Amino acid sequence: MSRLVMKFGGTSVATIERIKNVARHVQREVAAGHHVAVVVSAMSGKTNELVGWCKEGAALYDPREYDAVVASGEQVTSGLLAIVLQDMGIPARSWQGWQIPIKTSDAHGSARIEDIDPKGLEEGFARGEVAVIAGFQGIHIPTGRLTTLGRGGSDTSAVAIAAALKADRCDIYTDVDGVYTTDPRIVPKAKRLDRVVFEEMLEMASLGSKVLQVRSVEVAMVHKVKTFVRSSFDDPADPKPGTLICDEEDIVEQQVVSGIAYSKDEAQITLRDVADKPGIAAAIFVPLADANINVDMIIQVVSDDAKTTDLTFTVPTADYERARKILEDHKAEVGYKELAGATDVVKVSAIGIGMRSHAGVAARAFKALSDKGINIRAITTSEIKFSVLIDAEYTELAVRTLHTLYGLDKA
Ligand code: ADP
Numbered sequence: 001m002s003r004l005v006m007k008f009g010g011t012s013v014a015t016i017e018r019i020k021n022v023a024r025h026v027q028r029e030v031a032a033g034h035h036v037a038v039v040v041s042a043m044s045g046k047t048n049e050l051v052g053w054c055k056e057g058a059a060l061y062d063p064r065e066y067d068a069v070v071a072s073g074e075q076v077t078s079g080l081l082a083i084v085l086q087d088m089g090i091p092a093r094s095w096q097g098w099q100i101p102i103k104t105s106d107a108h109g110s111a112r113i114e115d116i117d118p119k120g121l122e123e124g125f126a127r128g129e130v131a132v133i134a135g136f137q138g139i140h141i142p143t144g145r146l147t148t149l150g151r152g153g154s155d156t157s158a159v160a161i162a163a164a165l166k167a168d169r170c171d172i173y174t175d176v177d178g179v180y181t182t183d184p185r186i187v188p189k190a191k192r193l194d195r196v197v198f199e200e201m202l203e204m205a206s207l208g209s210k211v212l213q214v215r216s217v218e219v220a221m222v223h224k225v226k227t228f229v230r231s232s233f234d235d236p237a238d239p240k241p242g243t244l245i246c247d248e249e250d251i252v253e254q255q256v257v258s259g260i261a262y263s264k265d266e267a268q269i270t271l272r273d274v275a276d277k278p279g280i281a282a283a284i285f286v287p288l289a290d291a292n293i294n295v296d297m298i299i300q301v302v303s304d305d306a307k308t309t310d311l312t313f314t315v316p317t318a319d320y321e322r323a324r325k326i327l328e329d330h331k332a333e334v335g336y337k338e339l340a341g342a343t344d345v346v347k348v349s350a351i352g353i354g355m356r357s358h359a360g361v362a363a364r365a366f367k368a369l370s371d372k373g374i375n376i377r378a379i380t381t382s383e384i385k386f387s388v389l390i391d392a393e394y395t396e397l398a399v400r401t402l403h404t405l406y407g408l409d410k411a
Pocket residue numbers: 008009010011012041152173174175176178179180181182183184185204208209210211212259
């Protein structure tokens with residue numbers, strides 16, 4: 001019998017009524033003769049509430065207890081879906097991460113899945129049961145502690161379970177009917193893509209398109225899991241296929257740019273009048289790296305006298321205050337005159353494997369953005385993407401401008 005993993009995100013299980021709708025999607029696949037494992041997220045808003053409670057409890061909370069708290073949202077929905085399925089006459093049971101077990105590292109709050117033993121789930125299939133699995137959570141076996149996989153982690157649970165079960169397909173059901181050329185909530189002209197290449201999806205996810213967790217795309221790519229993104233709001237009796245994440249060879253007509261992403265999770269730091277001499281970059285970036293702060297975009301501007309330079313770079317918003325403090329503490333070694341910063345900035349990126357074979361793709365964007373009066377604070381480029389850092393107030397205008405520029409608007 002073929003095996004299928006179905007994942008339902010927070011909005012898809014937000015109420016008992018929606019959980020009943022999810023159960024109807026499951027019922028269809030069971031009736032079609034599949035062995036089904038369903039992965040569920042917490043009800044929408046729940047994880048945020050749980051995270052908020054931890055922060056209220058103590059500013060410096062124990063990350064192991066944070067995981068104990070935030071993993072509970074998925075425990076509730078997995079049990080509820082099993083109850084609803086059973087009521088429809090479909091044998092089902094819930095599985096918590098530790099019961100399977102889904103073995104992870106001990107990086108609490110952002111643990112990585114190391115191994116999944118599919119035996120228990122397979123025995124359940126043999127008994128004719130649907131496995132309803134709590135997403136987002138696992139266990140670190142040596143310490144016996146619960147872990148969670150980072151925000152959006154249920155996507156990764158689903159794809160990793162599909163890989164462990166050697167499932168024929170992994171369907172990620174969400175509140176949009178597939179992957180779009182950009183976030184359809186801010187650009188109504190965004191187009192749904194029938195297919196998107198793994199590498200592009202990876203970049204889109206890491207540059208801010210939160211439709212899939214980055215790690216889930218990595219796991220799908222490495223284990224060749226046939227993954228679709230589709231809507232749980234479709235009529236369960238008449239589902240649409242959604243978007244397939246696939247290999248480059250499977251794309252018929254490749255665009256130069258396939259998608260535009262944006263991320264507000266970026267803050268800018270500028271060091272003015274830094275002495276322009278060897279060793280300065282190390283003096284700045286080594287302490288930040290030691291503190292596990294990821295530096296992203298970097299630009300250096302040499303002054304007229306060639307003795308000093310201004311250095312601008314970005315860090316994740318969550319690390320902004322920490323990064324400033326570290327640089328202030330290292331002021332003497334680095335020798336800068338002024339430290340400036342901004343958090344009201346956004347990184348807008350264009351992604352497409354077609355950029356490998358086309359020159360001047362980014363240059364067109366710089367012109368289009370300047371025509372709209374949008375000032376670019378920093379730029380980074382790589383083989384299949386480029387990003388610009390701009391003022392946050394221009395986010396929508398910039399995303400829409402690039403979306404139109406690269407011919408992505410729907411007719
Ligand atoms: P779930 O709770 O189902 O995991 P998420 O909120 O994590 O859902 O992800 C779905 C959301 O991702 C959509 O509602 C949409 O606003 C957003 N999104 C951002 N970029 C894209 C994109 N390129 N295509 C589709 N959705 C996107």
